[in-house]
Amino acid sequence: MTGPGPGKIRLTDAKLYLVTDKGRLLLADGEIYIHLKGYSYARVTHLDLEHPILNELIKPSEGGYYKIFNYDSRIKILAPGYNRVLIDDSEYKVYAVEAEHEYFRNLIRGGYLVTWVGGKSGGIYIGFKKEQIRKLEEIGRMYGYEV
Numbered sequence: 001m002t003g004p005g006p007g008k009i010r011l012t013d014a015k016l017y018l019v020t021d022k023g024r025l026l027l028a029d030g031e032i033y034i035h036l037k038g039y040s041y042a043r044v045t046h047l048d049l050e051h052p053i054l055n056e057l058i059k060p061s062e063g064g065y066y067k068i069f070n071y072d073s074r075i076k077i078l079a080p081g082y083n084r085v086l087i088d089d090s091e092y093k094v095y096a097v098e099a100e101h102e103y104f105r106n107l108i109r110g111g112y113l114v115t116w117v118g119g120k121s122g123g124i125y126i127g128f129k130k131e132q133i134r135k136l137e138e139i140g141r142m143y144g145y146e147v
Contacts, residue, residue, distance in 0.1 A: 005040040008033040014101035020092040027051045036140045045133045050123035056085045063118030070108035074100045
């Protein structure tokens with residue numbers, strides 16, 4: 001996980017889940033950041049979802065276009081295929097990754113979009129369209145960043 005850095009706003013009360021064949025599994029040590037363009041090598045504003053298990057779904061330097069759903073304060077990324085992961089000696093079939101935070105409420109107008117999701121060391125990132133980038137950068141300005 002790359003963790004904190006300049007221009008990365010950690011959403012401390014955010015929650016990260018795997019949606020599995022055994023229900024929603026909270027990744028208690030998962031972290032979610034809004035990573036602003038122009039800071040810490042970011043070329044575009046995006047979301048970082050950080051937990052090592054996510055690299056079993058999308059490996060670093062790989063990625064693709066995924067359907068992302070938005071409902072209430074959650075965003076859900078459908079997992080590529082049906083990956084099996086091992087956590088605490090239990091095997092899970094993963095269907096999706098969910099991120100939950102109040103800032104995600106109404107992030108995506110229309111309920112879903114297709115956008116780039118890529119793997120990075122220790123997690124994944126979501127590259128959004130202009131409308132979502134504008135909303136994320138508005139949050140960045142609330143935290144005192146110039147974007």
